[in-house]
Amino acid sequence: MSKTRVRFSPAPTGYLHVGGARTALFNWLYARHVGGTFVLRVEDTDVGRSTTESVEQIQNVLSWLGLNWDEGPYIQSQNSNRHREVASQLVASGHAYECFCTKEELDQRLEIQRGAGLAPGYDGQCRDIDEATRATFVAEGRGATVRFRTPDSGRSTFIDVVRGEVSVEWSTIRDFVLLRPDGSPIFYLANAVDDVDMAITHVVRGEDLIDTTHRVLAIRHAMGVDDQPVYAHCPLILGPGGHKLSKRYGAVNIEDFRDAGYLPETLVNYLALLGWGTSDGVELMSAIQIAERFDIADINRSSATFDGTKLEWMNGEHIRMLSTPDLIERVRPFVAAAQTKGFDEIRFAEAVGLAQARATTLVHIANQCEFLFVTDEDLAIDDSSWERLVAQDGTAALLESAVQHLERCDWTVEGVDLRPCVEGLGHKPRKAMHVFYSAIEGHAAGLPLWESIVLLGRESVIARLKSAVAKLSATV
């Protein structure tokens, strides 16, 4: 048995969305599970839509996710001589032929077919043109595509690991293009040839490609290749509208999740659970743990809908699993102040530690820590928190009482406890504490108050409380 080789072969026509990332992940997981090789191959046969920026972006995202590849990236367009070579062999052997129909002619005939209520598709016009006609076309300077001659009868059947036997009548598949008039290869050709040349043993990809498998397999056979890779077609990840996620429809860029403060661990974990699951119900896992248990044979058949709510919950869980020093470094890029000199590392570390227990995203943590790194003058109380503060009974008295207490108490977590003030004025801490959170941290909900007060320092805390009193009287 030859060594397992899988490949992730994205088209570099845009950013990597969750569907593509999941496909990459499943390939990576399987390679790691069996100790095989994970190949990255960029399928840029659509020259018009492929960009080098996209190639770079895909690599960046894969690296960020931790999906390291063992070979590549191979750039498919650099191999087009080989693709053309195979195409001419197929023409020579009669498996393919030149088609001189222009795009316009094709479109016209398609229209007619549709008008007549016929199934639209290539009509085989150039299938068997004689040499004289061919010479005329060439003399006219007409360009030619190379088309694959699909069988007229019989069935194409292959075994898919997740779906079982997949079979289709050859008569429903029209002759398809292998080479454009300029000699550039089409996906089917390049994909088939490269999989053969790179000795790919397992093809793990989206179900949207299931119908193309028949064509690719036909090319392989025409090339004289007898064996075929193991196919595993994964269910699609659907967007909110219930449609296939694509760059053209409701796609979600992985980079957006990174920028929103999601951990790569979370994306990997969540994506693995879209189309695959464990029988014991364990959900929170590291990439390594998943790789140990993952098998393409266990991939689900039905499509899944992407659910951001669960992703957010899971991110919080992964944040809690991180060591605090690790988390601090992950949060750092999200805190603008951390980029400046004189930044207070000690307080930052303390604050991240406090936030770790309650945050769901890195951005969330950065926001919760922010009050420590703005001046008292710059502290902004968000609108809804301010409205709540204004609506609270006896806010001014509450704030003033806190000032009095904090001016002379011990500066410890126990000492700055404001509950006695609140209760002394006849309020329930649960109901009134938001006033202090808002005045000191800028939000009604945030890091634990006593710890925050100690971290901020007496001078700042009192200044903020007084400023809130002043702002309050100006409002009323």
Place this chain on the structure above:
RNA sequence: GGCCCCGUCGUCUAGUGGCCUAGGACGCCGCCCUCUCAAGGCGGAAGCGGCGGUUCGAACCCGCUCGGGGCUGCCA
């Protein structure tokens, strides 16, 4: 239109003929804990698309039907 694939709580899933009056997770609701928000604990509502078979017995097997998705391109 033709062909292909799919169908378990709102969502992700476990389940491969009896262990299922269908289990877990997110979300939701209630209670507890509590200085806010979370986290945590406890409890709850919520599902096998439908109809026929096969069988002593069906979420699991078969047929039909309905629903969803994909492909049908000189995109991948």
